[in-house]
Amino acid sequence: MHDLIVIGGGPAGLAAALSAWENGIRDIVIVERDKELGGILNQCIHNGFGLHYFKEELTGPEYASRFIDMLNDTSVKVKLDTMVLELTPDKELHIVSSASGYEILKAKAVILAMGCRERTRGAIGIPGTRPSGIFTAGAAQRYVNMEGYLVGKKVVILGSGDIGLIMARRLTLEGAEVLACVEIMPYPGGLTRNIVQCLQDFNIPLYLSHTITKIHGSPRVEGVTIAKVDGQRKPVPGTEQYLECDTVLLSVGLIPENELSRKAGIEIDRRTGGPVVYENLETSVEGIFACGNVVHVHDLVDYVTNESLKAGKSAAEYILNFNDPTGNSVSPEHSDISDIRLVNGVGVSYTVPQLIRIPKNLMVNSSLSISDPDIELSDQLQDVEVFFRVNRKFGRSRIGVSLAGNELARFRRERLAPGEMEKIRLPKSLLMKCLQLGLSEIEIYAVDEMTGQASADNANETKITAVSQDSARRIQIIRQDR
Template sequence: MREKGNDLRGSSQSYDIVIIGGGPAGLAAAVSARESGIESILILERDKELGGILNQCIHNGFGLHTFQEELTGPEYADRFIQKVNDLKIEYRLNTMVMDISPDRRVTAMNRTDGMFVIRAGAVILAMGCRERARGALNIPGYRPAGIFSAGTAQRLVNREGYMPGREVVILGSGDIGLIMARRMTLEGAKVKAVAELMPYSGGLKRNIVQCLDDYGIPLKLSHTVVDIRGKERVEGVTLAQVDENGRPVPGTEEYYPCDTLLLSVGLIPENELSRGMGVGINPVTSGPVVNESLETNIPGVFACGNVLHVHDLVDYVSKEAAAAGRNAAAYVQSLSGESSFVRGTDSGITLEAESGVRYTVPSVIRPAYMEDSLTVRFRVGGVYRNCYVSVYFDGERVIHRMRPVMAPGEMEEIVLKKEQLLQYPSLKTVRFTVEEV
């Protein structure tokens, strides 16, 4: 069994690739690195099982891209866990990574091995993200019991078998909030409303239909919680409409008696380890700045999945992580002369996001090192209808794609071809922008 692999005590162990996190990103990266010829791989996972957050996402809708069938979260995770086991990839559960040094020494601890240090040929950061909490929202009121992040409620209901409450208001229309509105309803709770600060939903359209509309749960756009009543336990919340600046409009307050408030107000990539080792962070995504190989500013350190930027779809996480796995494999092989993967400090082409496009991943492309095609992923800052996504190579518009609808809650992608980029040898900047018709 891989869990009972080498004795990790002492500091002499080394692996070609160490993957931080055994969720969807870490699993897909591990599988692809092994399929690229790397034998020595170790996944470090802090939970008691592999699969990450998929284990509590019991709803369906996963895997249509990857497996051409509709799976639930645990089933999707299991497909990858099976592969990791079939390929005999080593992993450690219940293991917390404490620190990663810039020269790729990974310090971790668990109850069996104690504290240990592993030298990694390459590191893949796959730590995922965490939820934004109440403290980040500045909602006035006491701190009664009954306020949960949507993901915590999801874990309680789906994994632990507890109901967080009976009468529920949800703040934020992120996908987890929408999914939990349905889930709590099925378990007998009354979900009174979902309030969203923005004039549009932060979640996928399909989830509005099948989680709110199906159950007659109102979605109150441009609304927020202005007061939480209750000292020991939540007794009710007051919602109010907000103006275009997000400020509550006096006179629009409505009181909702409830015992539970769920927060689905955003996810933040979990980059404490990355920052600690000096990885450059993009302030827009809160994830590492990476090049076409998904490599950070530190040689041999790669990032993928929700630690890099928050995704809507696990299928895209798996694809991105597979690329990180291949690239990390090529890096390791280059160290022993098996591959031509050259670590470059050569500057490459800068990707710039502007007018409507909030960011791009990656943000630098070195055409010489890219695969035949490269998927550039990005999000827009508002809702756009019948607009174009345009890509400019320096001054020249090279791509001009019509999009019927774009919204901040749905990640966009554009594929760049290597041969296309090589036709512009002196190219400095590729700009991504939204253009009106």
């Protein structure tokens, strides 16, 4: 039996394994299905990685090699070219590879770090013929950056996720013409900086509140029909335009890859598509942890790294506790734990973690009116970082945290957008308060301070074009009077 098996050797798996190593675990195996470690970073040849974690700007392959080099200084074992077929709740892994055939491994703890898959045409149902020339943006990225194939000469990109934006620039640099980036929502899916440096720099128009209504051509893509959509995202008749192209890239979102998790009986959050996790990244199955894009889609690999370091540390604590023959349990039994559930209120689409564990003995004490909980509980209770996304665009706003309808903490933001993951730190005093009041839910919501509540979302009738001017460059908003 191994101490720890990490499923996936991308940025999440690498950081989780390293962190477990640094926290004293020696028998660690990483199982990776590709031919090398690094995951998606190997095809993300653009720069912008590592500004938070390494305080310098790296490309994807450079970011990956930092971790691979660190891993090479440990005795963590790596199984490449190996597919995990099944994970059982008692942490048995059924794996298969050409090198070793079929094997069953067992571990005290498992970390899920499988990442995401891209949403495909099938997942969004675009009508039309089924020609060649339709790629997910990430698949095209691998073809261009690693395999050396240019996927097309005249390209339309559906969706404005970061990978699509990055590919708009990449294909332009390689000599293809990117005609348009078409986004069904009234706001872009990717980071603002990518709108600027990938679209505006190259005069690629971004059509917001537009979608592809038909793909033409056989056997190869010959063009697409795009149309404006209304507030219900239904195409508006009479707004169709035909764009002649030979390639369509889809950048329409990522889906956490949780087939293994589901089969292992791990509770999945329908909002994130990933496992429900506690503040220590443990899933609903004891000893199985999860981190990175398999939990929820992150904007930045730096955030994946931080989350994964935490998961690795938690798994290490679990294993050390498991190994302790005296049964001197560090973490209390489940029956001694009370769960606080984080609830996404108005304007917030999900939170990670979804659950926070509090030892029950704190609750008993808390009813005895502790005068200064911060001092008394400092080492048993910790602040909890909560990640979430808003579900629409906000101007100057506040993120509110409430217990039973009373706002107990607020965090100011200049703006909020669904494309940018937000983070707040719930102070332990607030968790303590929750216990004292005997509550089991904390609600997190967003309020636009300009409008009173909801969105700056009258952009349904708006087309944003990326316009590059000589010196001044900005996203120009053209209101279309209809």
